[in-house]
Amino acid sequence: MKRRTNVRFGRQAVATIAAGAAIVFISMGIRQSFGLFLAPVSDDLGSGRSTFSLAMAIQNIMLGLPLAGILADRLGSRRVAALGGLVYAAAMLVVARWTSTAGLFAGLGLTAGVALSATSYVVVLGAVGRVVPPHRRASAFGLITAFGSLGMFAMIPVSQGLIGGLGWRGAFVGLAVITGLIALVALRLPGRVQATGPNPISDEPLLRILERARRDRSYLLLVAGFFVCGFHVAFISTHLPAYLSDGGISTGAVTAALALIGLMNIVGSSTFGLLGDRYRKRTLLSILYFSRAVLFVFFLLLPLTNVTAVAFGAVMGFLWLGTVPLTSGTVATLFGVRYLATLYGVVFLSHQVGAVLGVWLGGAVYDSTGGYTSVWVIAIVLGVIAALIHLPIDDRHPAAVTHPLEP
Numbered sequence: 001m002k003r004r005t006n007v008r009f010g011r012q013a014v015a016t017i018a019a020g021a022a023i024v025f026i027s028m029g030i031r032q033s034f035g036l037f038l039a040p041v042s043d044d045l046g047s048g049r050s051t052f053s054l055a056m057a058i059q060n061i062m063l064g065l066p067l068a069g070i071l072a073d074r075l076g077s078r079r080v081a082a083l084g085g086l087v088y089a090a091a092m093l094v095v096a097r098w099t100s101t102a103g104l105f106a107g108l109g110l111t112a113g114v115a116l117s118a119t120s121y122v123v124v125l126g127a128v129g130r131v132v133p134p135h136r137r138a139s140a141f142g143l144i145t146a147f148g149s150l151g152m153f154a155m156i157p158v159s160q161g162l163i164g165g166l167g168w169r170g171a172f173v174g175l176a177v178i179t180g181l182i183a184l185v186a187l188r189l190p191g192r193v194q195a196t197g198p199n200p201i202s203d204e205p206l207l208r209i210l211e212r213a214r215r216d217r218s219y220l221l222l223v224a225g226f227f228v229c230g231f232h233v234a235f236i237s238t239h240l241p242a243y244l245s246d247g248g249i250s251t252g253a254v255t256a257a258l259a260l261i262g263l264m265n266i267v268g269s270s271t272f273g274l275l276g277d278r279y280r281k282r283t284l285l286s287i288l289y290f291s292r293a294v295l296f297v298f299f300l301l302l303p304l305t306n307v308t309a310v311a312f313g314a315v316m317g318f319l320w321l322g323t324v325p326l327t328s329g330t331v332a333t334l335f336g337v338r339y340l341a342t343l344y345g346v347v348f349l350s351h352q353v354g355a356v357l358g359v360w361l362g363g364a365v366y367d368s369t370g371g372y373t374s375v376w377v378i379a380i381v382l383g384v385i386a387a388l389i390h391l392p393i394d395d396r397h398p399a400a401v402t403h404p405l406e407p
Contacts, residue, residue, distance in 0.1 A: 029151020055101075070206075072126050083118060227350045
């Protein structure tokens with residue numbers, strides 16, 4: 001009897017991980033291709049890059065609102081993600097049909113942001129965390145994150161091809177068809193939260209958990225550190241294509257650099273996830289953020305060529321979202337998995353506040369100075385700060401042991 005139960009759980013875990021991986025493959029893959037639309041949309045509407053950047057800033061803040069995580073913890077990830085897929089498709093159609101900048105704000109900003117909050121890592125990792133044993137949790141989270149980047153690697157060429165063949169409006173219609181598939185895949189996610197699986201489900205009230213989190217220094221440091229991650233990835237994903245094109249980089253090299261961010265993050269997220277099951281997550285996070293700062297310094301100092309652009313994409317890809325399995329895994333260690341979607345959703349809100357600043361500041365600085373240099377310098381400083389503030393985090397489970405990477 002015990003053996004049959006283990007088999008049944010194994011199938012549930014595999015189905016949940018597979019569905020979650022497919023959802024973020026589509027959802028995050030398409031989201032990371034939006035930077036390709038910056039120049040053609042801005043030129044066609046005559047709105048300037050700051051307008052597109054503001055729409056992306058609205059999207060990022062809506063994506064960061066923890067409402068989807070709260071609903072997933074109460075109603076189940078299946079319903080939330082399925083509805084999110086349908087809303088995502090509707091958002092793409094809104095952008096395609098509207099002829100004014102209001103369509104950018106309503107579709108790409110508000111509606112797409114709401115849809116992304118229901119189909120991204122917060123909801124998916126919350127579902128996966130309940131069916132995976134604690135000692136494999138960071139690895140599973142890393143795998144899910146890697147599929148989000150695999151989607152980026154796949155969807156950037158698709159989006160580029162759609163823009164080239166159908167124009168940017170036709171491209172958004174094509175993306176609407178693809179995002180609609182999320183609603184079908186989401187049916188494989190678990191329904192309501194149940195006290196079954198490899199992780200004990202706490203019956204502690206949500207408000208009491210939130211109060212404990214508010215007073216927990218380690219949790220607050222995670223919140224602060226994830227702000228920097230959001231600033232980095234949103235600025236780069238939105239403005240890197242234009243930055244490279246402005247610097248004379250060929251279209252092929254720009255596409256290759258963006259695709260390599262997605263491809264190499266498959267390796268990076270998986271690697272950091274595996275390491276997170278063995279070594280101190282706080283140390284790995286500090287190493288990751290400091291490495292980003294060093295990379296940005298070299299990128300500014302070296303001549304901008306096709307080779308350095310592609311090399312930057314490859315290295316940045318390895319460092320891209322390794323923060324996700326480490327940060328979400330630390331949240332699960334601190335508070336368990338019952339309200340993981342909610343608690344990680346709050347941390348992710350900080351990530352998106354940083355993303356809003358990174359996206360908007362990039363556009364505002366470009367429109368006022370004609371370049372992005374000062375934003376890169378800010379990104380370097382923030383990377384060093386993030387590396388330092390993660391070191392005091394107490395990420396040890398009471399039963400955990402000290403590992404060689406601990407400082």
